[in-house]
Amino acid sequence: MTEPGGARTLVLEGVSKRFPTGTVALTDVSLGLGPGDFVTVVGPSGCGKSTLLRLASGLERATAGSIDVRAASTSYVFQDATLLEWRSAARNVELVGELRGESKAERRKRAQEALDLVGLTGFESQHPRQLSGGMRMRVSLARALVAEPELALFDEPFGALDEITRLDMQTELQKLFRLKRFAGLFITHSVSEAVYLSTKVLVMSGRPGRIVAEIPVPWDYPRAPDLRHTAEFAALTGRVSHTLGEHS
Numbered sequence: 001m002t003e004p005g006g007a008r009t010l011v012l013e014g015v016s017k018r019f020p021t022g023t024v025a026l027t028d029v030s031l032g033l034g035p036g037d038f039v040t041v042v043g044p045s046g047c048g049k050s051t052l053l054r055l056a057s058g059l060e061r062a063t064a065g066s067i068d069v070r071a072a073s074t075s076y077v078f079q080d081a082t083l084l085e086w087r088s089a090a091r092n093v094e095l096v097g098e099l100r101g102e103s104k105a106e107r108r109k110r111a112q113e114a115l116d117l118v119g120l121t122g123f124e125s126q127h128p129r130q131l132s133g134g135m136r137m138r139v140s141l142a143r144a145l146v147a148e149p150e151l152a153l154f155d156e157p158f159g160a161l162d163e164i165t166r167l168d169m170q171t172e173l174q175k176l177f178r179l180k181r182f183a184g185l186f187i188t189h190s191v192s193e194a195v196y197l198s199t200k201v202l203v204m205s206g207r208p209g210r211i212v213a214e215i216p217v218p219w220d221y222p223r224a225p226d227l228r229h230t231a232e233f234a235a236l237t238g239r240v241s242h243t244l245g246e247h248s
């Protein structure tokens, strides 16, 4: 966890968002995270979670409050893998290096390392349509990691995956987090996903969304998949679900 006054990668203070249509999506949201923080956000559909992430990434502007991003590089992982269909897995990941003007040798090497890290060794030359949904999401994660992000934003990246693949991806992601120690902000509808992945769960109320509870998660990384079957885990997911139920 970040110490008070320590390095902060992302700080939101009193952030509100009102769209020109009149919809108030967020009111008075404050949060801060730094390296080694993996914060998940759960809340009812339409409470402003994606809006929160879009504000943090600079895709939207807040109507009130301040947003301070102190990351040299930020990665954004969406619900669908958003890959370029005409490029192989490797060339999708290399795109990041291309945009940064890295040499061909350098970007190839870094793309290969990232693909190895997400368990796609041997699939480099396959095109997205030749990969399963889980593998496409792995390519998407590799593309996010190859940027060496200081801040990683995730908007329900595993929402479209089947349950078994989803649990696998959660296990992979927290291993990667342990290695890379970026500051992570992760949106999900799944309470158990939130608890398994994060250092802290933020619970949001129904629209207009505000943060109604901050629930710290105590376990070190890497986390064994079987953690999900322990009484401590059930107690914490129960607490998050209860809070969510009170405010939706």
Ligand SMILES: Nc1ncnc2c1ncn2[C@@H]1O[C@H](COP(=O)(O)OP(=O)(O)OP(=O)(O)O)[C@@H](O)[C@H]1O
Pocket (backbone or CB within 6 Å): 019, 020, 021, 023, 024, 025, 043, 044, 045, 046, 047, 048, 049, 050, 051, 052, 207
């Ligand atoms: N560009 C926009 N213009 C107007 N209203 C918007 C815009 N984007 C989002 N909204 C509204 O803001 C509210 C919050 O939307 P948002 O997508 O942030 O919710 P969410 O919590 O991510 O929902 P879900 O869990 O279903 O993904 C909704 O009422 C939505 O209709």
Ligand SMILES: [Mg+2]
Pocket (backbone or CB within 6 Å): 049, 050, 051
């Ligand atoms: Mg959303």
